Amino acid sequence: MTNDIIKIENLRRDFKVGSETVHALRGISFSIRAGEFVTIMGTSGSGKSTLLNILGCLDTPTSGDYYLDGIAVRDMGKNDRATLRNRKIGFVFQSYNLLPKTTALENVELPLLYNPAFSSRERREKAMNALNAVGLSDRINHRSNQMSGGQQQRVAIARAIVNDPVILLADEATGNLDTRTSFEILTLFQRLHAEGRTIIFVTHNPEIAQFSSRNIVLRDGHITEDTINQNVGDIETSWLIDRGLEILNDPAVTEKLSPITDTLAEQIYKIAYKDHSVINECKTGNGTTREVL
Numbered sequence: 036m037t038n039d040i041i042k043i044e045n046l047r048r049d050f051k052v053g054s055e056t057v058h059a060l061r062g063i064s065f066s067i068r069a070g071e072f073v074t075i076m077g078t079s080g081s082g083k084s085t086l087l088n089i090l091g092c093l094d095t096p097t098s099g100d101y102y103l104d105g106i107a108v109r110d111m112g113k114n115d116r117a118t119l120r121n122r123k124i125g126f127v128f129q130s131y132n133l134l135p136k137t138t139a140l141e142n143v144e145l146p147l148l149y150n151p152a153f154s155s156r157e158r159r160e161k162a163m164n165a166l167n168a169v170g171l172s173d174r175i176n177h178r179s180n181q182m183s184g185g186q187q188q189r190v191a192i193a194r195a196i197v198n199d200p201v202i203l204l205a206d207e208a209t210g211n212l213d214t215r216t217s218f219e220i221l222t223l224f225q226r227l228h229a230e231g232r233t234i235i236f237v238t239h240n241p242e243i244a245q246f247s248s249r250n251i252v253l254r255d256g257h258i259t260e261d262t263i264n265q266n267v268g269d270i271e272t273s274w275l276i277d278r279g280l281e282i283l284n285d286p287a288v289t290e291k292l293s294p295i296t297d298t299l300a301e302q303i304y305k306i307a308y309k310d311h312s313v314i315n316e317c318k319t320g321n322g323t324t325r326e327v328l
Contacts, residue, residue, distance in 0.1 A: 039102070040202050040233050041067040041090065046099035048085050059085040061256035062099065067202075067235065072228040074244045075237045077253035084206075086253065087237050091204050092120040104201045121149050125195030129207040131187045133179040133194075139166060140175040143194045150198065165193040169223060185216035192223060196232070203227070205236045209243070221246055 048060040059082045067073055077083040088094040089101060092108060095116075101108045104123055108116065126132075133142050143162040147153050153161065166175055169189040179187055188208065195203055205224070209217035225246060228234055236247060244250040248267055252260035 038069045039066045040069050040071075040104055041065075041235075042100075042102040044100040046086075046089070046101060047097045048082075048089065048094070049097045058256055060089075060096070063253075063256070063258050064099075065251065065258065065261060067233065069201075069233055070228075070231055071249055072224070072234045072247045073236070073249045073251060074247040075235060075251045075253065076239065076241065076244060078239065080255070081253040082256040083237055083253050087204065087206055087235075090235065091124055091126060092116040121146060122198065123201050125198065125200040125203045127188070127191050127195050127203065127205040127208045129210040131179070131184075131191045131211075133187055133190060135179050138176050138178055139171060139182070139190045139193075142179075142190055143197050146194060146198050161197050162193070165197040166190070168196065169193045183216075184212050185219055188212065188216075188220055189223065192220075192227075196227070202233045202235060205234065207238055208236065209238075209240075 043066070044064050045062045046060055046064065047058070047062050050057045050059060061082075063082075063086070075083050075086065085094070089096055090103075092103070092111075095109055099109070103119065106119065106123075108119065111119065134145070140159070140162050143165050144158045147158040147161060163172070163175060166172055169192050171186060171189050171193065174182060174186060174190075177186075179190070182190070188211075192203075192208075203224075208224075209220050212220060221243065224234060224236065228248070234247075236243065238244075245264065246267060248264055250260065250262050250264060251258060
């Protein structure tokens with residue numbers, strides 16, 4: 036028994052441009068299992084946007100098969116695909132796509148409005164739980180113009196998970212954010228993955244691949260790489276290191292730190308001086324001061 040959430044078999048997508056035929060996807064095949072965090076990378080024209088549209092049930096392939104959670108998608112009608120998309124997929128876009136005149140809570144409730152299984156009270160409760168999961172329980176009544184870019188993207192992620200989808204599709208989800216906020220959003224994605232969610236993160240940024248469990252690279256409609264990441268990076272640690280190096284490269288900061296480092300050096304010397312053998316070892320290059328200090 037398989038637990039594939041996504042299964043693609045010999046998928047092709049062609050477009051007619053005048054008298055020319057553009058082969059956006061050229062017979063690609065792969066599967067994504069439950070609980071994977073997969074980055075899909077490629078330059079402009081590689082086919083990653085076309086693939087994302089098909090995975091998100093926004094488009095259909097010219098040929099080949101696509102199964103989403105065991106359901107054959109290719110021959111489904113537009114309305115059936117819309118229902119499947121609403122129930123099975125959570126989208127996170129680069130531009131957030133929040134409704135501007137509604138609150139965070141109302142934005143997150145939106146996907147549930149198309150699901151008659153939930154009452155008004157249940158919709159509100161699920162939306163509040165989703166906002167709490169992304170750390171925005173204190174922003175439920177804020178509108179998008181009252182929130183930062185990072186907060187808006189968190190609302191978008193809450194909206195994506197509120198329906199408990201089988202997969203999250205993120206399209207350049209950090210593209211509009213600064214470095215620090217990007218790390219925060221990636222940390223959130225890693226946490227959602229750790230909780231068991233299946234995530235596909237489409238990006239052109241190779242640095243993001245080090246934080247996922249698997250990386251698929253597209254080029255000219257073909258898959259050129261499909262690798263498992265054996266050493267998944269920790270985003271919070273990476274941000275701290277990057278920020279630390281950024282601070283230490285700032286002359287104003289190093290000037291302020293110099294009295295502290297000078298004092299530390301003086302204290303280390305005084306400790307070492309109490310034991311002349313340590314001084315001798317330092318002079319001759321023998322031994323180590325680590326044990327003494």
